[in-house]
Amino acid sequence: MTTTAEPWQMQAPVTPFWRRMPKFFLFPAARAPMIRIAVGGLAYGIAGWVFGRNLFTSPAFGTLFLFAALLAVSVYIARYGFLVIERTAAGYLHPSQYPEFGEQGSPYRPYKMFLVMMVVPVLIGIVSAVFTSPLLMLLLFIAFAALLPASTIVMTMTDSFFEAINPARALEVARKIGKPYWALCLFLLLLMVSSQQASGLLMPKLLGQQAQPQPLAPGADLTALSGALGRAMGAAFFVAGFVGNYFFILMCALIGYVMYQYADRLGVSVVGPGEVATTGRVSSREHQRRMRDAMIGQMVAAGEIREAIDTLNDDLRDR
Structure with a gap:
């Protein structure tokens, strides 16, 4: 099924991303991303429940299971996040417009991006230790955080670890976007803070007393204590995972749209319908x-x- 207008034909001016924020908040609520968000949140909840139940009896097993589950869910959500960035940058602004084909982007981008986020702090620590300057470390970490969205854009465009970790490449992307890039950084920072605030508000209001361990009667055995702790941690991890994944997909949609908005400057191929109404998938x-x-x-x-x-x-x- 085809769209009502071809993307390489005349298009209406692209709406600036700062005027589309309400639509970005609705993006994760679409069917495809919501399924992944719910699955990720459920997996987080199960991991927290298993960890809590085994904290006193088998802490090593519980910790290992928790770590493995969190890592698997992070990769699962990150893969879809990169797909959202890639498709949005190409002009597919809603999940219902995504092309009907099996290729789902590079499956290795999350690993490469995680490696970037691990290697750069280590390098910053080494440089700061050589120059024995806490102030230098602070400034380098601020620069790293400010260029992380640009590094993500580079990773999406090149699928290269060495390109994404190159600060000159990230600075080039930020320069091409211009002043709006720093507005993007501000929006992403506010969304990260909002995610934490939303989790803190939802836990007591939606889950009630389940989000906190219930006081046990004197003489309660270890099984009862483990069960209560498992339920509490399962509920807490579910809410934190669900909300965190929701905001993560939202931020990915925002980054992808910025790439779409500045596609001419970044050299991104826009092949989707953009903001033109469509009749279905291509x-x-x-x-x-x-x-x-x-x-x-x-x-x-x-x-x-x-x-x-x-x-x-x-x-x-x-x-």
Whole structure:
């Protein structure tokens, strides 16, 4: 099924991302992301329940299970988050518009991004230790946090760990976006704080006394104590996971939209309908054709005429 308008035809001006914030808050509530958010929250809750029940009897097992579950859920949600960024940047602004094909982006992006977030703090610590300057460490961590959205954008565009960890590459992305990039950083910071505040508000209001361990009668055995702790931790982990995942997908949609808004500056191929109303999803063949046409157009614009002709010839042979 095709869209009502082709993305490479004349488009209406793109709405600035700061004017679309209400729509970003609704994005995770769509069916596809909500299923993943709920599954992730449920997995967090089960992990917390198992950890709480085994804290006194088998702490090693409970800790190992909790760590494995949190890692698996983080990768699961991060993969979908990168897919949201990639699809939104390409002009598919709602999950219902996503193309009908099996390819779901690079499955290794979360691992590469986690590695970036682990390696950079270590490097900052080494540099700060060499120069024995706590102030330098603080400034470097602030710079790292400020450039993390740009690094995420680089990872989405290049799928390269070395590109994403390169501060010059991240600075280039921030420079191309301009002043709105710092507005993006501010919005992301506010969303992170809001996520924590929302979790703190929802736990007592929605879960009542289940979110906290219940006082046990004198002489209660270890099994009762473990059960109460498991229920409390399961409820707490479920709420924290559900809310955290919701805001994470929201932030991914925001980053992807910024890439879409500044696609010309960043060199992103917009092949989706954008803000044009659609009648349904596009087919796999249609999506791939649009991607090839956009790639050829970028080659021509960059003066790579020979490469564009070769790509066009390959495309014609495939057809």
